[in-house]
Amino acid sequence: MSEKELCQICHHRIAEHKFVRVIDGVSKSYRVCSHCKALMDNKYAELRREAARRAVPVEMRKCPVCGMTLRDFTETGLLGCANCYKVFDDYLLEYIRGYHGATTHCGMDASVPAPVDVETLYRELKDAADAQDFETAAKLKKEIEKRWGTANE
Numbered sequence: 001m002s003e004k005e006l007c008q009i010c011h012h013r014i015a016e017h018k019f020v021r022v023i024d025g026v027s028k029s030y031r032v033c034s035h036c037k038a039l040m041d042n043k044y045a046e047l048r049r050e051a052a053r054r055a056v057p058v059e060m061r062k063c064p065v066c067g068m069t070l071r072d073f074t075e076t077g078l079l080g081c082a083n084c085y086k087v088f089d090d091y092l093l094e095y096i097r098g099y100h101g102a103t104t105h106c107g108m109d110a111s112v113p114a115p116v117d118v119e120t121l122y123r124e125l126k127d128a129a130d131a132q133d134f135e136t137a138a139k140l141k142k143e144i145e146k147r148w149g150t151a152n153e
């Protein structure tokens with residue numbers, strides 16, 4: 001690196017690392033400081049853990065808080081609790097996407113806190129994760145957790 005450049009994430013520390021990500025065939029280079037790089041590495045590990053969790057077939061998962069299974073959801077169209085969003089997030093995304101353009105938005109229980117907001121956040125989180133935009137993904141994840149509380153982990 002020729003000039004002393006600031007980290008593109010915190011815009012505060014001197015960037016010491018450079019890396020390239022290829023997103024949709026376009027390579028983008030990033031310059032980040034050690035601190036932010038460590039955060040990103042953590043975030044990446046976290047995303048990988050999530051991916052590992054998703055490797056469990058959705059039909060075999062059960063919400064540890066309320067005990068809801070996918071079958072309960074497909075039968076009733078209702079989620080048992082806020083934690084269900086975490087357990088079935090990938091399935092719900094597909095489910096929500098399937099409802100795009102449909103006349104009725106969704107049949108989720110109105111007692112589940114702010115479902116629409118969380119749906120939007122989740123879509124954005126997924127997009128950010130797909131784009132490997134860890135900064136945005138981390139922010140969205142925090143937002144979602146704030147709304148739901150950290151039920152259990």
Ligand SMILES: [Zn+2]
Pocket residue numbers: 007008009010011012013032033034035036037
């Ligand atoms: Zn930084």
Ligand SMILES: [Zn+2]
Pocket residue numbers: 063064065066067068079080081082083084
């Ligand atoms: Zn639940």
